[in-house]
Amino acid sequence: MRIAFTILIGIHGVIHLFGFLKGFGLSEFKAISEPITKSLGILWLLTALLFLFTLILLWSNKTWWIMGIIATILSQWLIVMYWKDAKYGTIVNAIMLIAIVFAYASFHFKQKVNKEITQLLTAASVPNNQTLQQVSDLPIPVQRWIKKSGILDKGPVKTIDLEQELQMLMSPEQETWQHGKATQHFSISPPAFHWKVNLHMNPVLEVVGRDQFENGKGEMTIKILSLLPVVNAKSNEKLNQATLQRYLAEIVWFPSAALSPYITWEGVNENSAKAIMSINGTTGSGTFHFDQEGTFEKFVAQRYKDVEEHAKPIEWSVTSNKTEVRDGVWIPVELEATWKLEEQDWTWLKLKIGAVNYKTN
Template identity: 50%
Template sequence: MRIALLIILAIHALIHLFGFLKAFELAQFEALKEPVSRSFGILWLLACLILLCSLILNLTGSQFWWLLGLMGVLFSQILIFYFWSDAKFGSIANLIILIASVLAYFQFSFDRQMEEEIAQIKANTQELGSERISKADISHLPSIVQKWLDASGVLGREPISSVYLEQALQFRLKPEDQEWSPGTAQQYFSVEPPAFHWTTEMKMNSILKVLGRDRYMNGEGEMTIKILGILAVADVKADAKTNQATLQRYLAEIVWFPTAALSPYLEWKQIDSLSAKATMRYQGVEGSGTFHFNEAGEFTKFSTLRYMDVNDESPTEWVVEAKRSAVMDGVKIPVRCEASWILESGEWNWLKLEIVDLSFDF
């Protein structure tokens, strides 16, 4: 789609050059039958240059190309109305560029909002000190959790204050879906206070794009999903069930920054030799889940009862399984995971993710 837009922009911009060339008698074009004065010739050239600048900004990845796109469409359409009999079909190209520019604006607006929200979480993030974690620091935890932290490689390191990661996704939005749709996501975590910000871009097909954002901050959860960045199909804020579900998600995802297991808002209880229950209490909200490990101390699964929707009367079993672990930024973490809801009709494996980039701030 982007290539098609670039081609349309290039051709449409160059066609405007014809008006300039005819006005200054530099060339003749049979398609332009109406006379063009030099004043209008300069205006045709100006429209051409604006559209070409929009094209260049798009090619270079600038988020502001849409602004010149809108200006170029406005300028071009005024000229087309004036030379309607010769130039009316240019309105089709203008309509395409207009739609693309409006969509780009909403993407730009969404991205700016995300940047501001992440900046807010970063501003609140507290450094956890430079004292390195020792065996004595984890001695109060269940033995399997101690083994996990040791296997993760966090002993002898400073506690992680925040983490940024990027994910490659595959998802199925409905239990009956057979095909997987691709997506990407970026996520930022803070340990103290506990918070995360997750943004995703999901491609339903070659045209339809879905933007999503989940946020956990100040003990409250929020979820937003917008088609093409415009039409909100989900917008949940600070609902009691959402707050708990988002807290439980944060709890499950501490496996990506294991030193958070030492946080004062977490309470651990051994279940058996290979599993432990963690309860998180923060800002009046409580949620728990069970962490499962293998004999080597590697995380294998997280399970809990979690609200799938704010309208659900009771929570549903939610499971996150680690499919592969690897060392990233010096810490061994699960880098490939799958998430499922255990429905009455059976297991709905709805998400596959892989961490493609990660960095810690100690």
């Protein structure tokens, strides 16, 4: 798509260059029947250069749309002046304008996301309860898990950054997995996360999403091409609880959070324990299952899949398929999430963990 756009705008810029050549008598350029003065010829050259710089910025992943809007405005002004011969150039400028709108939307979305991430990381503080003495107060399966992970060897963990590759299904009827990449940031004190995902639905269509948990509240945003909203949910008790339970499930990537005062534990059996998390009026729970050595195997909770008024919680599980060391910590790196629907078990998410960074200060 970017290559096709580059070719189109490149040709458009070359045509403007011929306007300059005609103005200085260097080319007849019969496509424009009216004469072009030297002063206007300079404007044709300037427009061509602006389109060239726009393409350079585009391939440099810079804010090309700023240069693009200037080039498009100047180009359209010249087209209006020579409307009889140049009017079809308006089509290219219209395409350019649409691309600029989506590029600005993407820029604005990224700016918003970066601001939220900065706020999360700035608000984080170093927990003061991540010690072996605290571990001894937990159910035996949880003790084995924390010790097995090696997380306490890193000292008190303040924030966690990780990269993800994922496959996702949007509905139980969908058969083709959508591929995407995500980045996620966590803090333990206070408990919060920020998750940003890019899904490629096809070579043209990209969907971006942002989930956030902060102060016991959850938010979910999904947009097509960073502009067209598909989901924008917040200020909902069901969403708050579901997002809290997601945070609870994801402490498998930073087990020291199990020592936090907002989580209480109840032993279930020799390999399982129930966690109850409560923060700022939002409460949720789930059961962690481990093997005999303390490696995480599965998390199960009754969780809201939908947040409509009459929605009811159903079984939701996260299963580990592979465990490895990341940044010195033994964590699950390949996982699947499944909803237990009335008619079937629907696995809708497959996740692979890439780089992980634990920050202690």
